[in-house]
Amino acid sequence: MGKVKEVKRKRAQAPAKDAGVSAEVKLGMLRRMMEIRAFEDKVFELLGRNILQGASHVYAGQEAVAVGACSAISDKDFITSTHRGHGHCLALGADLKLMMAELCGKATGYCKGRGGSMHIADVSKRNLGATGIVGGNIPVGTGAALACKMQGKGSVVLCFFGDGASNEGTFHESLNMAGKWRLPVVYVCENNLYGMSVAFSRACAVDDVCGRARGYNMPGTKVDGQKVLEVRAAVLEMVERARRGEGPALVECMTYRYRGHSRSDPRIYRTKEEEAYWHGRDPIKLFKADLLAEGVLTEKAFEALQGEVDQSLAAAEKFAIEDSPYPNPSELHDDVYVGWVEGPKGLVRLK
Amino acid sequence: MPVIMYREAIRDALAEEMRRDPRVFVMGEDVAIYGGAYSATQGLLKEFGEERVRDTAISEMAITGAAVGAAMAGMRPVAEIMYVDFMTLAMDQFVNQAAKNRYMFGGKTTVPMVLRTEGGAGRCIAAHHSQSLEAWFVHAPGIFVVMPSTPYDAKGLLKTCIRDDNPILFIEHKMLYNNKGEVPGEEYLIPLGKAALRREGTDVTIVSYSRMALRAEEAAKQLAAEGISAEVIDLRTLKPLDIDCILESVKKTGRLVLASEAYKDGNFVCDVAMKVTESAFDDLDAPIERVCAANVPVPMSPVLEDEAIPRADKIVAAAKRTLGKA
Ligand SMILES: Cc1ncc(C[n+]2csc(CCOP(=O)(O)OP(=O)(O)O)c2C)c(N)n1
Ligand SMILES: [Mg+2]
Numbered sequence: 001m002g003k004v005k006e007v008k009r010k011r012a013q014a015p016a017k018d019a020g021v022s023a024e025v026k027l028g029m030l031r032r033m034m035e036i037r038a039f040e041d042k043v044f045e046l047l048g049r050n051i052l053q054g055a056s057h058v059y060a061g062q063e064a065v066a067v068g069a070c071s072a073i074s075d076k077d078f079i080t081s082t083h084r085g086h087g088h089c090l091a092l093g094a095d096l097k098l099m100m101a102e103l104c105g106k107a108t109g110y111c112k113g114r115g116g117s118m119h120i121a122d123v124s125k126r127n128l129g130a131t132g133i134v135g136g137n138i139p140v141g142t143g144a145a146l147a148c149k150m151q152g153k154g155s156v157v158l159c160f161f162g163d164g165a166s167n168e169g170t171f172h173e174s175l176n177m178a179g180k181w182r183l184p185v186v187y188v189c190e191n192n193l194y195g196m197s198v199a200f201s202r203a204c205a206v207d208d209v210c211g212r213a214r215g216y217n218m219p220g221t222k223v224d225g226q227k228v229l230e231v232r233a234a235v236l237e238m239v240e241r242a243r244r245g246e247g248p249a250l251v252e253c254m255t256y257r258y259r260g261h262s263r264s265d266p267r268i269y270r271t272k273e274e275e276a277y278w279h280g281r282d283p284i285k286l287f288k289a290d291l292l293a294e295g296v297l298t299e300k301a302f303e304a305l306q307g308e309v310d311q312s313l314a315a316a317e318k319f320a321i322e323d324s325p326y327p328n329p330s331e332l333h334d335d336v337y338v339g340w341v342e343g344p345k346g347l348v349r350l351k
Numbered sequence: 352m353p354v355i356m357y358r359e360a361i362r363d364a365l366a367e368e369m370r371r372d373p374r375v376f377v378m379g380e381d382v383a384i385y386g387g388a389y390s391a392t393q394g395l396l397k398e399f400g401e402e403r404v405r406d407t408a409i410s411e412m413a414i415t416g417a418a419v420g421a422a423m424a425g426m427r428p429v430a431e432i433m434y435v436d437f438m439t440l441a442m443d444q445f446v447n448q449a450a451k452n453r454y455m456f457g458g459k460t461t462v463p464m465v466l467r468t469e470g471g472a473g474r475c476i477a478a479h480h481s482q483s484l485e486a487w488f489v490h491a492p493g494i495f496v497v498m499p500s501t502p503y504d505a506k507g508l509l510k511t512c513i514r515d516d517n518p519i520l521f522i523e524h525k526m527l528y529n530n531k532g533e534v535p536g537e538e539y540l541i542p543l544g545k546a547a548l549r550r551e552g553t554d555v556t557i558v559s560y561s562r563m564a565l566r567a568e569e570a571a572k573q574l575a576a577e578g579i580s581a582e583v584i585d586l587r588t589l590k591p592l593d594i595d596c597i598l599e600s601v602k603k604t605g606r607l608v609l610a611s612e613a614y615k616d617g618n619f620v621c622d623v624a625m626k627v628t629e630s631a632f633d634d635l636d637a638p639i640e641r642v643c644a645a646n647v648p649v650p651m652s653p654v655l656e657d658e659a660i661p662r663a664d665k666i667v668a669a670a671k672r673t674l675g676k677a
Contacts, residue, residue, distance in 0.1 A: 131479065
């Protein structure tokens, strides 16, 4: 546990890890990662002050995975997300204001305040949604891939899930189905070493998630999930493969969640040394250093970017907390069904 | 008498039964090192070690099924499913493999297992973490369903459940874990199928369970202030059901309000209402009223959650309707 194993990808000639990524795209990715971090730090703060209610599973530390993976797909593709879904949602370009409003349970939020953190999604971005059920999105992602295949338009699905989720039956049943039917889905496992308090090494019979792919007739690779361009390259390769009709794949991204599983989590199951090691491999710092070295970024430009991110976040906070109303309780029964609504004696057909 | 929290009562029951019977063991997600998502297994790992207090993978189906198998093979497992919402993943193992076991094998097997879980709303954690799904399990012959509302009941009933030879679903409530109550230092057991009369009254009977039983008491106080005398019954065990306690009360009051935190349609209390009309139709002076959760997935937003889940004032209003005082 701890160190990421060096990854050998089966490629005749591994392309340079930033091949084909323009400076503009790289800066866009950096910005997204910074937005996610700022958003999550704010969420954690608001939870601590009891301004945000409910539970939020915070994505800080894992930004390179969502941003790298989502940068590898196009706007005709889908993703399915998890209980730790803010990062996925933002990586696809969700609006900070509508995200924050949703977390606050406001009518202006992406899901009209009904879903909150655990059910966050900008459906217009072809995000099929976060879920409160660990592993619950894996069959759904698989089914979306089935639709993509049946419709024959070359769309693919990115299906995110955690190391812990790979011990659910849904994972195994889904990968078998996708493997047999050669579905265009890339399973992106975010291995942050723990499922809540239980270390992956204490919960799983084998050492890694990527190895499980073999049992379902698909390639499985492991990448450094703190390196956004490595995640991008690995996922892109599998996305292109899936698009060509060559079937599903699994990419395991080694990463770390900075915060406790929940606000009250004392993190007694991991050491300060381990946390320090991973903070030393911070995905934003690593990417920033690369971009500085390349000359794509300057310290000054970085500070300006941070200023912009902070500003949009402050605007999001104000929008969500001060300017947005709560939903009207009279709308409680809306949207449960298509075409029917609850009446005094039961369901009635909408005119 | 010592005053302890609901979650401490659960832990004490587990610890006492584990000391008493080496066949009893605990397994589930985050139950060992973490001490349970709601801290109800805190300290057990230290006393009993990893062999008897097992952190599992996130695998509800296997946790539940492994409890069934271990029980059939001579152990007395207490497995934890973190949220009752996740029972959806354990459904086959519990309602097919556990519930039907004894009957289908000609009465020759027993499945002495307890599945502890928790349910209910109140934390703004939305549709996958706030449900009350007891009706699904009451529906299945072969399992018992227990839903305590106080630390005293939680401890006494859990101990009874662990000693019982039937598969039992023991549903705690997430908003009760920090509630305090008197719990005797010495050992006691509470029998299954025995309701608790929380308050005597003459005008209307309010029957409830779990957190709603506390709201029923609140409602009764408000009714008393308006000169209405409500009798409050806390069922404690939904199956077996103490129907006699309800019938006796209805005989006295002639009016019945049923309060539950579960969705209205197909709610377990509908079955209670049916049983009352079957046995005591002539005692009723007014239609039975039910106060249940709205037929919508539990929403996250605090204002919507509050609207979806029964409040004491809704129980008060229902009681008044039975008295023609709406
Ligand atoms: C079916 C189900 N079981 C258990 C939980 C409780 N739970 C929420 S997150 C979590 C850990 C998930 O671990 P992992 O899949 O590794 O994702 P991570 O939280 O590390 O991102 C658990 C056990 C749940 N929400 N759903
Ligand atoms: Mg994890």
